[in-house]
Amino acid sequence: MDRLVETVAEDEDNVLSGKYLHGLGQKARLSLVDVLEAPWGFWGSFTGTGAATFEETVQLGAWRMAGIGPLPHILDHNPQERHPQQSHSTEDHPTSYSCTITSLTPTKVSCTAAGLSAGSYRPMVTMAGARAVVGNKVTSTTLPVASALTPQSGSINGGAVLVGNSSGFIPGYMMVVVGGAECSMLQESANTISCRLPPGIEGEAAVVVSVACSENVMAAKAFTYAAAVTPMLLSVTPSTDVVSSTTLTLDGTGFTLSGGTPEVTVGGKRCGLVSPASPTSLQCIVPALGGGKHEVVVRDAVYGDSNNLSISLIFSLTSLTPSSGSFGGARIMLAGQGFDPDGGSLVTLCDLPCDLVSSDSTTAITCVAPALPHSEADVTCDVVVSSPNGLSASLLGGFTYQLALTLSLTGLEPQ
Structure with missing residues (x-):
């Protein structure tokens, strides 16, 4: 949706100074006032266009308006504070917007800015042969607008993807609340948002869109949680x-x-x-x-x-291959069911960790048995597999460290 921003100069010491305008909603106007009351031909000479009047310089394309923004306080809002592990899609929003001139008088120029994100802006004016920036007193504030919602009803258990079309959104700085619960954001752009709905109580639930450094906006229509469309x-x-x-x-x-x-x-x-x-x-x-x-x-x-x-x-440990090895350690393979496919299983022999080699299967784990200090006799160990959710399975006496399988150094020549 196009938006208009208005600025009116009031300081004769600065042609481009002005006053703050707040709460302008969807349509405001950006204006340049000729407080110099320049004589005939002045602006034509100043811009190099040869125009007789200020209005003609605009018609000849000597002036261009844009918004420089949002103001710095918008950028103080870290999207990671709102989405600590943000994995959804966001679309970058521009830091400046073109403002197309739509009307003017000898002392005023008006323009429209399309896709303007919510927030406060400092207008800038550029003209052929010169460039000037509106003074710090001049700002304009725009508000987000939430309109169409799809779907309009869904399961009381949540899970539906709610898509909202509107204007003034700031990707990465937004939150949607439905019926008082946060809607998990999936995608954000300047004109569209989508989020995964939370569970809700049967009936209408208000949809509120929050944009950093702007007022909360309620969608024109509420979302309806309905048992009739709940699987x-x-x-x-x-x-x-x-x-x-x-x-x-x-x-x-x-x-x-x-x-x-x-x-x-x-x-x-x-x-x-x-x-x-x-x-x-x-x-x-x-x-x-x-x-x-x-x-x-x-x-x-x-x-x-x-x-x-x-x-x-099922979570189980059924076998171990080989079941015996050297005191120096050996590669072993465990077979069973329900091992963590994301590699989160832990294997121990005699309460010592077995270094994992491969653990991305639900039925097999390969690891290297830990070395044990030299012993005068064989040592038998329990083998235990633990899962990330606290389950464990074991083979009592499942692995034996054998002297007969352990190399030993008896002498060294020359000494």
Whole structure:
């Protein structure tokens, strides 16, 4: 949306000085006042255009207006303070805006600035043959405007992507609150925002857009949390003793409310559909996950999330190869189920850490057994695998340090 900024000079010692104007909303006007009351031909000579009047110099393109901003206090707002681990997409906003001249009088020039972000600005005027900047007294304040929202209703469990179109946004300096809860930002640009909706209580919820150093703006229409467009998950089979790559069967209602393909997540990871979903049933394959409890959620393509049900994945240690080795250490491979695919598992032998070599599988871990001090007898150790969520599995006496497998130095010649 185009915006206009207005500045009026009031100090005869400075042709380009002026006064603060606040709360101008969507349309204000930027103006240059000829307080010199210059004689006929002065501005034509000054700009090198040969024009008779100030108005003619503008018509000939001798003047250009722009906003220099936002003012420094806008930049004091660190977007990382609002989004400590910001991973969503943001679009850079310009630090200056062109202002296209739309009208003028012998003492005033008006212009429009498109895509102006919310905040305060110092106008600047440039003309052929010279350049001048409006004095520090001159500022203009613009406000963000929130308009269309899509979708207008969604699941009471949240999860829908809310898209808002408007103007005056500042990418990286924004927050959206729906029904008093923050909407997790996904993408920001000067004219569009999108965020993942939080859960809400059935009924209308106000949508408030906050931009750094500007007033909060409420969207023209509220978002409606509705049970009628909320998927319902009734059962998941199997729900215990599950392993990665198991096929799950989900039963419920409203899986295809919007007509699109639903998404299923298990433990936050996508569970790949085996076949097209029906409104009441679907099947998917469990992704690579560590052992323990994980939530299963069905997400409608438009309206958002179902309730969640939990399933339990196995965490076990079944074998160790080789089961014996040198006191100097040996490379061993552990087999089992539910190991952390992100490498977060910890392996110990005799309570000493086994240095991980490969740990990105849910069924296998390779590590180097720690060296032990020389002993007069074999030493048998328990082998323990621990997961990041506190689970553990062990093989009692699973590995033996053997003298027979340990090289020893008995002499050195010449000494």
